[in-house]
Amino acid sequence: MKFLIIGGDAAGMSAASRAKRSMPEMAVTVLEMTHDVSYSACGMPYNIAVPGKAIEDLVVRQADVFRQKQGIDLLTGHRVDAIYPREKKVSGTTHEGEKFEFSYDKLLIATGGSPIVPDLPGFDLPGVLGLKSLDHGRKIKAYIDSYNVKKAVIIGMGYIGLEMCEALRSRSIEVAMVKPNPNFIPWMADELSDEVQKEVESKGVNLYMGHSVQRIESANNGLSVVCDDLTLDADMVIVAIGITPNSECAVVAGLETGIKKSISVDRGLKTSDENIYAAGDCADAYHVVTGEKTWIPLALRANRAGWAVADNICEKPVALDGVAGTSVFKVFDFQIARTGLTSKEAVTYGFDPAEVVIKTRSRAHAHPGSTPIQVHLIGDRKSGRLLGAQMVGKEGVAHRINAVAVALHAQMTVEQFAQTDLAYAPPFSPVWDPLLTAANQLLKRM
Amino acid sequence: MKFLIIGGDAAGMSAASRAKRSMPEMAVTVLEMTHDVSYSACGMPYNIAVPGKAIEDLVVRQADVFRQKQGIDLLTGHRVDAIYPREKKVSGTTHEGEKFEFSYDKLLIATGGSPIVPDLPGFDLPGVLGLKSLDHGRKIKAYIDSYNVKKAVIIGMGYIGLEMCEALRSRSIEVAMVKPNPNFIPWMADELSDEVQKEVESKGVNLYMGHSVQRIESANNGLSVVCDDLTLDADMVIVAIGITPNSECAVVAGLETGIKKSISVDRGLKTSDENIYAAGDCADAYHVVTGEKTWIPLALRANRAGWAVADNICEKPVALDGVAGTSVFKVFDFQIARTGLTSKEAVTYGFDPAEVVIKTRSRAHAHPGSTPIQVHLIGDRKSGRLLGAQMVGKEGVAHRINAVAVALHAQMTVEQFAQTDLAYAPPFSPVWDPLLTAANQLLKRM
Numbered sequence: 001m002k003f004l005i006i007g008g009d010a011a012g013m014s015a016a017s018r019a020k021r022s023m024p025e026m027a028v029t030v031l032e033m034t035h036d037v038s039y040s041a042c043g044m045p046y047n048i049a050v051p052g053k054a055i056e057d058l059v060v061r062q063a064d065v066f067r068q069k070q071g072i073d074l075l076t077g078h079r080v081d082a083i084y085p086r087e088k089k090v091s092g093t094t095h096e097g098e099k100f101e102f103s104y105d106k107l108l109i110a111t112g113g114s115p116i117v118p119d120l121p122g123f124d125l126p127g128v129l130g131l132k133s134l135d136h137g138r139k140i141k142a143y144i145d146s147y148n149v150k151k152a153v154i155i156g157m158g159y160i161g162l163e164m165c166e167a168l169r170s171r172s173i174e175v176a177m178v179k180p181n182p183n184f185i186p187w188m189a190d191e192l193s194d195e196v197q198k199e200v201e202s203k204g205v206n207l208y209m210g211h212s213v214q215r216i217e218s219a220n221n222g223l224s225v226v227c228d229d230l231t232l233d234a235d236m237v238i239v240a241i242g243i244t245p246n247s248e249c250a251v252v253a254g255l256e257t258g259i260k261k262s263i264s265v266d267r268g269l270k271t272s273d274e275n276i277y278a279a280g281d282c283a284d285a286y287h288v289v290t291g292e293k294t295w296i297p298l299a300l301r302a303n304r305a306g307w308a309v310a311d312n313i314c315e316k317p318v319a320l321d322g323v324a325g326t327s328v329f330k331v332f333d334f335q336i337a338r339t340g341l342t343s344k345e346a347v348t349y350g351f352d353p354a355e356v357v358i359k360t361r362s363r364a365h366a367h368p369g370s371t372p373i374q375v376h377l378i379g380d381r382k383s384g385r386l387l388g389a390q391m392v393g394k395e396g397v398a399h400r401i402n403a404v405a406v407a408l409h410a411q412m413t414v415e416q417f418a419q420t421d422l423a424y425a426p427p428f429s430p431v432w433d434p435l436l437t438a439a440n441q442l443l444k445r446m
Numbered sequence: 447m448k449f450l451i452i453g454g455d456a457a458g459m460s461a462a463s464r465a466k467r468s469m470p471e472m473a474v475t476v477l478e479m480t481h482d483v484s485y486s487a488c489g490m491p492y493n494i495a496v497p498g499k500a501i502e503d504l505v506v507r508q509a510d511v512f513r514q515k516q517g518i519d520l521l522t523g524h525r526v527d528a529i530y531p532r533e534k535k536v537s538g539t540t541h542e543g544e545k546f547e548f549s550y551d552k553l554l555i556a557t558g559g560s561p562i563v564p565d566l567p568g569f570d571l572p573g574v575l576g577l578k579s580l581d582h583g584r585k586i587k588a589y590i591d592s593y594n595v596k597k598a599v600i601i602g603m604g605y606i607g608l609e610m611c612e613a614l615r616s617r618s619i620e621v622a623m624v625k626p627n628p629n630f631i632p633w634m635a636d637e638l639s640d641e642v643q644k645e646v647e648s649k650g651v652n653l654y655m656g657h658s659v660q661r662i663e664s665a666n667n668g669l670s671v672v673c674d675d676l677t678l679d680a681d682m683v684i685v686a687i688g689i690t691p692n693s694e695c696a697v698v699a700g701l702e703t704g705i706k707k708s709i710s711v712d713r714g715l716k717t718s719d720e721n722i723y724a725a726g727d728c729a730d731a732y733h734v735v736t737g738e739k740t741w742i743p744l745a746l747r748a749n750r751a752g753w754a755v756a757d758n759i760c761e762k763p764v765a766l767d768g769v770a771g772t773s774v775f776k777v778f779d780f781q782i783a784r785t786g787l788t789s790k791e792a793v794t795y796g797f798d799p800a801e802v803v804i805k806t807r808s809r810a811h812a813h814p815g816s817t818p819i820q821v822h823l824i825g826d827r828k829s830g831r832l833l834g835a836q837m838v839g840k841e842g843v844a845h846r847i848n849a850v851a852v853a854l855h856a857q858m859t860v861e862q863f864a865q866t867d868l869a870y871a872p873p874f875s876p877v878w879d880p881l882l883t884a885a886n887q888l889l890k891r892m
Contacts, residue, residue, distance in 0.1 A: 010877070040811050043872045047812070057812050288867070299877045300870050321865045328869035337869055365486050366493070366503050398874035399842055402849035402866075402881075409866045410856030419767045420848075420855045421734070423774035423783055424746050426489045428844035431456070431745045435848075 001026050003313055004090065004104035006080045006249075008032030009039065010299055011280030012110035013061070014306025016072045022314040024071070029102060031078040031092065036134040037063050042299055044137040045163035049170045051145070055138045083107070083253040085273045090249075106275055106313050109250055109263060110306065113243035113281035113297050122216030127223055128237045131160055143236055149173055153225045153234040155213055157184060159329040159336075161240035165205055166331055168238075175205045176232050178225060179241070182210035187342050189357050189376045192392040199334050208232070243297060245282040258284045262295040267319035269309045277312070279305035286322030288409050289340050289387055290349045296325050325388075326405040328398045335397035339405040340388025343378050352381040354445040360434045362396045364426035371395060377404075377414075377438040381446055384413035389435070396428065403435055414442050447472050449759055450536065450550035452526045452695075454478030455485065456745055457726030458556035459507070460752030462518045468760040470517070475548060477524040477538065482580040483509050488745055490583040491609035495616045497591070501584045529553070529699040531719045536695075552721055552759045555696055555709060556752065559689035559727035559743050568662030573669055574683045577606055589682055595619055599671045599680040601659055603630060605775040605782075607686035611651055612777050614684075621651045622678050624671060625687070628656035633788050635803050635822045638838040645780050654678070689743060691728040704730045708741040713765035715755045723758070725751035732768030734855050735786050735833055736795045742771045771834075772851040774844045781843035785851040786834025789824050798827040800891040806880045808842045810872035817841060823850075823860075823884040827892055830859040835881070842874065849881055860888050 003019055005012045008030045016028050030037070038061045047053055066072045077095030084090065089103040115130030117123050127147065129140050143149065151174040154161045161177060168175050177200075184207065185193040201207060211227040216237060218224075225232040245262040247255075256264040256272035263278035265271055267286060271278050281297035283305065301323050311318045326339040346353035355378045363370035373393035380387050389404040391397045407417045418439035424431050432440070449465055451458045454476045462474050476483070484507045493499055512518045523541030530536065535549040561576030563569050573593065575586050589595065597620040600607045607623060614621050623646075630653065631639040647653060657673040662683060664670075671678040691708040693701075702710040702718035709724040711717055713732060717724050727743035729751065747769050757764045772785040792799035801824045809816035819839035825832050835850040837843045853863045864885035870877050878886070 040872065040877075042870070042877075043810055043812055046814075046872055060811050298870070300867065300879075300882075303877055304865075321862070322867075324867040326867045326869045328871045328874055330871060330873045335874070339867070339869070364489055365506050366489055368492075396845055398869060398871065399845040400848065402846065402868045402879070403852045405868055406849045406852040406856070406858075406863070406866050409862065410852070410858060412852070412856060416767070416855065417852070419750075420852050421746065421768075421770040421772045421785070422848045422851055423772045423785070423844060424488070424744070425774045425776060425844065426486065426492055427776045428774055428781070431486075431488075431749055433746075433848070436746075 002103065002105045003028045003108070004102055005030045005108040005110055006090065007110035007112055007280065008037035008074060008076065009041065009110070009112055009280070010302035011306035012108065013038045013066065014303045015108050015110065015279065015310045016066065017070060018307050018310035019314055020070050020072055022310060022316065027073070029073040030075065031080055031102065032074065032076045033079040034133060034135055035076045037066065037074060037076065039134045041132065041134065044131060044134070045160070045167040048137060048141055048164070049167035051171060055134060055141055058134065080249060083249050085253055085276060088275060104275070106277065108309050109271070109276065109278040109282060110280045111246035111249070111282045113245050115239060116242045116244050117239060118241070120213065120215050123239065125216055125218060125223060127235065128216055128239060130239045131164065132243055140238070144171070147235055149235040151234050152236045152238060153178060153232045154238045154240055155179065155225065156239065156241035157207070158240060158242060159327070161238070162200070162331040163329060164238050164240060165200065169203055169205065176208060176234070177205060178208040178211050178213060178227065178230070178232060180210065180212040184209055187338070188390055191357050191359070192374050192376055192390060195374065195392055196331065196334050196336060199332050203332050243281065245295070245297070247282050250278065250282070258293050259295040264293070267322070268312050268317065269305050269320070270312070277309045279309050288322045288324050292349065294323065294325065296323055298327060321409060324405045324408045326401060328401060333394050334392060335394065336392050337397045337401035338388070338390040339401050340408045341378060342388060342390070346378055346380065346387050351387060353387060354379050354381050354442060356438055356442040356445060358434070358438045358441055360437055361430060362393055363428065364430050367426040373397065373434050375434050375438040377442045379414040379442050379446055384415060384446060386412050386414050386417050400435060414439055414446060418443055448549065448551045449474045449554070450548055451476045451554040451556055452536065453556035453558055453726065454483035454520060454522065455487065455556070455558055455726070456748035457752035458554065459484045459512065460749045461554050461556065461725065461756045462512065463516060464753050464756035465760055466516050466518055468756060468762065473519070475519040476521065477526055477536070477548065478520065478522045479525040480579060480581055481522045483512065483520065483522065485580045487578065487580070490577060491606070491613040494583060494587055494610070495613035497617060501580060501587055504580065526695060529695050531699055531722060534721060550721070552723065554755050555717070555722065555724040555728060556726045557692035557695070557728045559691050561685060562688045562690050563685060564659070564687070566659065566661050569685065571662055571664060571669060573681065574662055574685060576685050577610060578689055586684070590617070593681055595681040597680050598682045598684060599624060599678045600684045600686055601625065601671065602685065602687035603653070604686060604688060605773070607684070608646070608777040609775060610684050610686060611646065615649055615651065622654060622680070623651060624654040624657050624659060624673065624676070624678060626656065626658040630655055633784070634836055637803050637805070638820050638822055638836060641820065641838055642777065642780050642782060645778050649778050689727065691741070691743070693728050696724065696728070704739050705741040710739070714758050714763065715751050715766070716758070723755040725755050734768045734770050738795065740769065740771065742769055744773060767855060770851045770854045772847060774847060779840050780838060781840065782838050783843045783847035784834070784836040785847050786854045787824060788834060788836070792824055792826065792833050797833060799833060800825050800827050800888060802884055802888040802891060804880070804884045804887055806883055807876060808839055809874065810876050813872040819843065819880050821880050821884040823888045825860040825888050825892055830861060830892060832858050832860050832863050846881060860885055860892060864889055
């Protein structure tokens with residue numbers, strides 16, 4: 001059995017390792033376009049924050065460990081250009097320009113995603129940088145050092161933009177952020193978004209919502225980000241307006257794709273071709289709340305899907321439930337978390353959402369050190385089901401959201417969730433956990 | 447309708463307030479033995495830790511607010527001595543020694559619990575103190591100040607004992623702890639218990655496991671705690687060997703009781719008498735994992751049960767699922783949490799437990815500030831169900847346990863839990879949350 005994998009990060013290397021562990025006799029080959037494999041991409045902003053720290057610290061397992069200890073045929077600098085499903089082979093070009101071909105019995109496409117670069121003038125100028133691969137992180141660090149960056153503009157205010165904002169501020173770099181949407185975190189209720197916005201502004205970040213970038217220009221020893229009614233000067237520009245799945249080869253090969261051209265897979269991670277799987281940021285998933293397809297590129301799913309592909313190939317059939325869209329990020333002293341649907345998404349998927357926003361405290365009455373915590377909870381009036389939650393606070397947000405995520409997997413009603421026995425001790429929570437207070441309030445509106 | 451409530455803390459005042467809010471015309475009377483109502487009992491160790499801080503800071507709502515703003519007939523200093531279910535009345539004695547009688551249509555017994563005092567010589571000496579009511583806290587604070595306590599012995603190593611240990615150490619009081627059980631936290635796996643033990647000892651606390659206390663003696667200006675093979679001197683002794691439900695009146699009145707003489711209630715909190723409810727630390731509950739009765743006196747259940755009694759009396763019928771036994775406490779820099787069954791309990795209840803203990807990190811690979819986190823996860827081989835979890839660590843334990851608690855309410859299998867989409871970001875978790883790593887490992891043993 002020849003198991004060929006395109007892409008050597010989370011999904012690809014998880015699949016390779018697990019397949020080799022299950023069936024040591026299997027020939028497992030990984031073709032990775034770059035020279036970096038198995039690294040913590042999500043850790044990049046925190047690494048960039050520390051001058052002099054090697055970006056290679058983020059590598060979880062060295063390529064040679066995969067090769068020598070695990071017996072995986074790991075080839076870096078191998079870019080796949082085409083997949084031929086009928087012939088069960090792929091072709092490509094090495095970093096040195098040599099052509100190659102590999103045949104397979106089973107193929108995994110784990111090509112990840114790439115930062116979206118708008119088709120506007122100046123986005124190819126030196127110093128205009130995206131962040132997704134380790135090499136992106138390497139380039140940003142090198143650029144900051146080489147050009148002694150004092151001033152940066154970040155285009156986009158998603159979680160990568162905000163994490164980068166914190167990273168650059170911690171290096172005393174002036175930061176301005178700009179985007180066309182007039183709302184700071186548009187998927188959040190205003191009360192929650194406003195609190196994060198105040199926090200970010202209090203750290204000296206200039207936020208420009210509602211400004212469409214027209215172009216980037218070279219300007220006296222730096223760059224100018226030009227909007228219709230605003231021009232922002234910078235030594236460096238970070239483009240963080242989202243990522244797009246790397247699915248070109250899959251599209252050309254005739255595989256089915258879905259939302260934003262992510263590769264369509266079933267619960268066993270199989271594509272529309274019997275012998276081809278896809279996993280990680282290039283592939284879609286089922287949403288546990290809607291039961292419909294979604295595309296939410298996140299690390300846990302990539303790792304889990306990689307494992308599931310290996311299990312399915314190794315004749316240990318597994319079907320994944322899907323994702324709840326659980327995510328968390330930190331920006332300065334705030335934790336921001338979500339899971340499930342926003343009320344807007346709930347309407348889109350045919351639910352009749354009731355919602356509540358509550359503000360309570362992170363610790364018990366009279367306990368010192370308590371900070372505000374806000375919860376936005378959403379339920380469905382028709383079925384009574386819990387649909388989603390969003391939270392903001394300085395402590396107790398990151399892990400608390402998991403209780404809701406589990407409830408979404410279990411398809412709990414708001415009433416059932418309101419009855420759950422959550423932990424209480426004065427340093428960690430009010431007697432009624434913020435999630436329970438929200439659930440109790442939401443019940444009145446259902 | 448006359449609604450009479452015995453006991454004015456969590457369960458009693460929750461029921462009183464909610465009944466009055468639902469049915470303002472209802473006559474709601476609360477008879478409270480002490481002069482304190484509605485306070486955060488769990489906050490006492492943290493209050494005792496701070497010299498000069500009034501214990502009354504823990505009062506959540508003043509008695510006069512209940513009386514004047516909410517129209518509740520709240521009578522403090524009223525001790526109920528007897529309940530007459532057939533006559534639907536109670537009798538008692540006021541703090542001033544006057545006899546009283548009250549009749550009711552519906553009665554709630556919310557008498558809470560009391561610290562267990564062993565029947566041994568010297569436990570009635572001045573300076574030998576328990577901790578449950580606000581007055582206990584008041585007495586401990588006063589004793590520390592009046593007698594300039596420099597040295598304390600705590601009998602018992604449960605969560606109250608450990609919280610008090612931290613409180614006293616923060617006031618630079620020398621602390622020794624003693625108990626007969628040879629294991630530090632006997633309901634925990636050794637690996638977890640050992641880590642907490644090291645932490646406590648590193649803070650200068652002397653732990654004496656495996657020593658039975660024989661008596662307490664007065665000794666040169668202080669106290670001596672005498673064990674068979676050990677004598678510990680102290681200025682003050684805290685007795686923290688557990689609490690017992692205050693159910694004497696209920697027993698005498700012929701109401702059914704269960705585990706440790708807690709008052710038996712159904713899912714609607716009704717006792718064996720049609721017109722009498724019980725809630726809070728004096729009453730039992732159903733366990734969501736076993737479906738059997740249990741007695742786990744904790745604050746959230748008391749508040750929730752109080753509300754449920756009010757709803758049932760106000761003709762909004764509600765049945766409570768029960769408790770998962772979720773709890774958390776802090777001792778020095780450690781968070782200790784549990785939910786559901788231990789493996790020993792699992793055997794008792796007829797399960798065939800598989801279990802795993804894992805040690806991982808609180809943050810992502812290469813993220814600074816990471817600390818060890820240990821998870822003990824238990825599942826049932828027969829049904830595949832998740833049965834319980836215990837966790838220890840310096841961060842990310844207190845709220846993380848809630849994900850398991852919700853899974854227990856939903857009767858999830860380990861396999862289903864292992865598929866849940868939990869939050870990940872480098873400052874808060876490895877990609878695979880510690881709970882998921884534990885679940886993945888546990889699956890191999892099921």
